[in-house]
Amino acid sequence: MQGVARNFFILALVYAIWGMLLGLAMAISHDHTQMPVHAHTLVAGFLTSAIFAFFYHLFPAARTSRLALVHFWLTTISGIILLVSLYFVLAGNPAIEPVTAISSLGFFAAMLLFAWIALPVVRKG
Template sequence: MQGVARNFFTLAIVYALIGMGLGIDMAISQDHTQMPTHAHVMVAGWLMSSVFAFFYHLFPAAAASALAKLHFWLAAVSGILLMAGLYLLLAGNEAMEAMTAVGSIGFYAAMALFAFIALRTVYRPA
């Protein structure tokens, strides 16, 4: 695994460790206020980044494109904004709503870009 696939897989592992750590912290403290953040980190972070990684691993031509690199950076930066913003927002910092919204919209754009890349790749005539 190399390039964009490796980058997404590394990001997925980081998200998994953060999400699981947050889950353990909630269990120990019996405070489940951050459950939405935990769910976003595990699904949007760990799961989606893993899917992206394996897609790009299976389709190296798609991974070599400039769009794939743009997809990685858009997903990585917006995902971090989304997860950090959501964590801080749920911790009571209402000023983080804008950051969470920007991250959310950016992450949606990253998914739309992935849909374009993936569908164009799998429906390309053989």
């Protein structure tokens, strides 16, 4: 893997480890308050990043675009802020909720950007 494909794959691994550690911590403590963060980490973080990694690996022309790099950084920054802020919101800090909302919109924008990048590539076959 090269370029953003490699970056997304590494990011996926980080999310997988973090999400599993959070799951283990919840199981050990019998406190499942952070279940939504656990689920978001594994689905929105690990799964989408892995899918992005394999897309860019399978379609090398797409990863050479500057938009691919923007896609990586928008996904990374908004995703990490989303998960960290959601953790604090669920820990009883509702004042952080606007940060969670804004980062959610950033993560959604990253998905829209991925669709913009991927759909023409997939249509070409």
